[in-house]
Amino acid sequence: MASRPKATILDIAREAGVSKSTVSLVLQGSDLIRPETALKVRKAIEDVGYVYNRGAANLRKAHSNVIGMVINDLTNPFFAEMAVGMERVFQSAGIVPFIANTAENPVRQEEVLKSLMEQGVAGLIVSPARGTAPGAFRRIEMAGLPIVFTMRRLPESRIPVIAPDNHRGAWLATAHLIGKGHRRLAFFGGSSDLVVYHERLGGFREACAALGIAKRDTLVVEGETSRKGGIACLETALAMAEPPTAALCFNDAVAFGVMLALRKRGLEPGADFAVVGFDDVIEAQHYMPALTSVAVDSAGLGERAAHVMLKMIQSRTTRAEDHIGAVNLVVRDSCGPDRRAGMGDAA
Amino acid sequence: MASRPKATILDIAREAGVSKSTVSLVLQGSDLIRPETALKVRKAIEDVGYVYNRGAANLRKAHSNVIGMVINDLTNPFFAEMAVGMERVFQSAGIVPFIANTAENPVRQEEVLKSLMEQGVAGLIVSPARGTAPGAFRRIEMAGLPIVFTMRRLPESRIPVIAPDNHRGAWLATAHLIGKGHRRLAFFGGSSDLVVYHERLGGFREACAALGIAKRDTLVVEGETSRKGGIACLETALAMAEPPTAALCFNDAVAFGVMLALRKRGLEPGADFAVVGFDDVIEAQHYMPALTSVAVDSAGLGERAAHVMLKMIQSRTTRAEDHIGAVNLVVRDSCGPDRRAGMGDAA
DNA sequence: CCTACTAAATGGAACGTTCCAAAAAATCAA
DNA sequence: TTGATTTTTTGGAACGTTCCATTTAGTAGG
Numbered sequence A, B: 001m002a003s004r005p006k007a008t009i010l011d012i013a014r015e016a017g018v019s020k021s022t023v024s025l026v027l028q029g030s031d032l033i034r035p036e037t038a039l040k041v042r043k044a045i046e047d048v049g050y051v052y053n054r055g056a057a058n059l060r061k062a063h064s065n066v067i068g069m070v071i072n073d074l075t076n077p078f079f080a081e082m083a084v085g086m087e088r089v090f091q092s093a094g095i096v097p098f099i100a101n102t103a104e105n106p107v108r109q110e111e112v113l114k115s116l117m118e119q120g121v122a123g124l125i126v127s128p129a130r131g132t133a134p135g136a137f138r139r140i141e142m143a144g145l146p147i148v149f150t151m152r153r154l155p156e157s158r159i160p161v162i163a164p165d166n167h168r169g170a171w172l173a174t175a176h177l178i179g180k181g182h183r184r185l186a187f188f189g190g191s192s193d194l195v196v197y198h199e200r201l202g203g204f205r206e207a208c209a210a211l212g213i214a215k216r217d218t219l220v221v222e223g224e225t226s227r228k229g230g231i232a233c234l235e236t237a238l239a240m241a242e243p244p245t246a247a248l249c250f251n252d253a254v255a256f257g258v259m260l261a262l263r264k265r266g267l268e269p270g271a272d273f274a275v276v277g278f279d280d281v282i283e284a285q286h287y288m289p290a291l292t293s294v295a296v297d298s299a300g301l302g303e304r305a306a307h308v309m310l311k312m313i314q315s316r317t318t319r320a321e322d323h324i325g326a327v328n329l330v331v332r333d334s335c336g337p338d339r340r341a342g343m344g345d346a347a
Numbered sequence C: 001c002c003t004a005c006t007a008a009a010t011g012g013a014a015c016g017t018t019c020c021a022a023a024a025a026a027t028c029a030a
Numbered sequence D: 001t002t003g004a005t006t007t008t009t010t011g012g013a014a015c016g017t018t019c020c021a022t023t024t025a026g027t028a029g030g
Helices: A008-018 A020-027 A036-048 A054-062 A077-092 A106-120 A139-143 A166-179 A195-210 A227-238 A250-265 A298-315 B009-016 B021-028 B033-049 B054-061 B076-091 B106-118 B138-142 B166-178 B195-210 B227-238 B251-262 B296-313
Strands: A066-071 A097-099 A124-128 A147-150 A161-164 A185-188 A218-221 A246-249 A274-277 A293-295 A324-325 A328-330 B066-071 B096-101 B125-126 B147-150 B161-164 B185-188 B218-221 B248-249 B272-281 B292-296 B322-327 B327-332
Touching: A008 A036, A008 A106, A008 A324, A008 B076, A020 A036, A020 A218, A020 B248, A036 B054, A036 B251, A054 A161, A054 B054, A066 A077, A066 B218, A077 A166, A077 A298, A077 B096, A097 A106, A097 B076, A097 B106, A106 A124, A106 A139, A106 B096, A124 A274, A124 A298, A139 B292, A161 A166, A161 A298, A161 B166, A166 A293, A166 B138, A185 A195, A185 A227, A185 A250, A185 B218, A195 A218, A227 A246, A227 A250, A246 A250, A250 A328, A293 B125, A298 A324, A298 B033, A324 B195, B009 B021, B009 B033, B021 B033, B066 B106, B106 B125, B161 B166, B161 B185, B161 B251, B166 B195, B166 B248, B166 B272, B166 B292, B185 B195, B185 B227, B185 B251, B185 B292, B195 B218, B227 B248, B227 B251, B248 B251, B251 B272, B296 B322
Parallel strands: A066 A097, A066 A124, A124 A147, A147 A161, A161 A324, A185 A218, A185 A246, A246 A274, A274 A293, B066 B096, B066 B125, B125 B147, B147 B161, B161 B322, B185 B218, B185 B248, B248 B272, B272 B292
Antiparallel strands: A097 B096, A293 A328, B292 B327
């Protein structure tokens, strides 16, 4: 019973006593068909258990209604939130997004992209894996397939990017730390092969420079963008001669790691060492102490990306503008008691 | 430049000076083709920027190499971990899994399934949305498409299920709580329209009965399976005349919520109220206090599900056995000081 | 040089749709 | 009733692959 020869449009045509063309029209919801006929056809479809073969259809009309979403790390809640945002807008456009994970692996990414293209997707939303080769998307561009990057950009590509204002976010966070009276600051986590890294680090550096922190009083420690990475960063920092008293972390995962490591050393995050995160994932507000973090509105970015994609598909273009999403600093407890009054925060 | 008419197998045939059949053979890696010819063809493919049209191919050979993975809540880290496990095994089989999210919405699930089927997937791995109608998968079964459920099962379906041993997990956790000396126990979160709920609750009940806790000393509070749900559950419980002193939570998210709510009331999780979670997501070990939880090996379940699917596809059957994954209780700090010695835990 | 092979390459039908041009049916005016 | 019009329906040629049945080229034995 496993494999009855699956029904085609012709089978239901026979069943309903009409021509295949009529069935096709019904399937497309055309109003050229007399309602009663349409009804008859729909009944036949139901009876036979017909499933539409989109592959065959695409052969003729050449554009599907699926768009691919390629994500570098599905286990990062940040991306899940973003994905949910996208889905919201695609759903109302009758489009089903298929998500594929690259696990931060460029080779895997290659495979995934190939498969998605072969499947005939209408467009691609990609958060590129770390270490993606500069030319990795040339084929896709050549094919004229709409594509937008989210979160990350590639060094020298003209593919539109939807991302938060990393520079400003880092600036804000750094200014907050300095406003709290800290004079030796660190930047923890991330690695320099990511453009985002340079953006965030740049914001940090500029804020330091602008607010009178000498470069020799800043410390930059690269590391994995995970809890583990955060732990390692803190260890490194505290081993210095004159350790920093506060850190801006590349993302929240790193910040969580830092707080963990502080606790393990008997230090209290907030009181003994200030830490601020980036992304403001949901856990941030539930941590002990609650994490001060730069909120980037992940779901909003997802929606934005989806809209841009929709527009590109409609106008059959492959060009689009970058979108830099607003950020804002959510102050919680991880930078010590709230002495906000009288601080340089207002600006 | 957006839309050059995309190259087909014929274009590269012309380019390489061979027939389309030859190109097709090369594409399939057949060894009927002389190596030099194959090389020539491959070069042409590269030059022209050809992308394989799997839809057209499937029209002839009728089975793709994509399998669909339908998940009810992408934002639950648990599922992300499971997805990663699956991907590992599919990858080595040359299969690309496409993930789609239903956001716990049966209507959305319907759409997603339809789309996946139309796309001609080779199989489906599904964690059904809450409230899925009993007949929702009949079409798919009728079509003879291999399908397996993960984590959740539907009331009266014969579709194979890969899930952890919920009953035993709950039993273990409950016994642990009782061993710690608690005599008034609660079960928090989840809702009775899920089969899993009954399995876990059943384990809880049986353990209570077996270890001498009267039914009137147990409290069951249904609720959302999220932090928010956990908070609500605790509020309800503490409003009782004789509130419980410990709770088994439907999952870790609920447990996190409970701990949060305890703190908010000035109660210390572990010391003043014991809580144990279910699933053992990564955060569990990083929480303050670290959460005692029932580990279900999510990645392992994912791998298992993928293997079963692979086997079904190979043997072109639609039948398979259920797989109940082993669980084990990971004891941390959320049930008070470690008094393990002399406890009823060994059994 | 011919025959009998084997190895390599090829034409053409088929897969399940869409869509155009055209046929058939229904409606309306006279 | 007869055309003229409009509304419905329909056959058939694509679309880009695969695969079977052939053809063609290549090799060896005599």
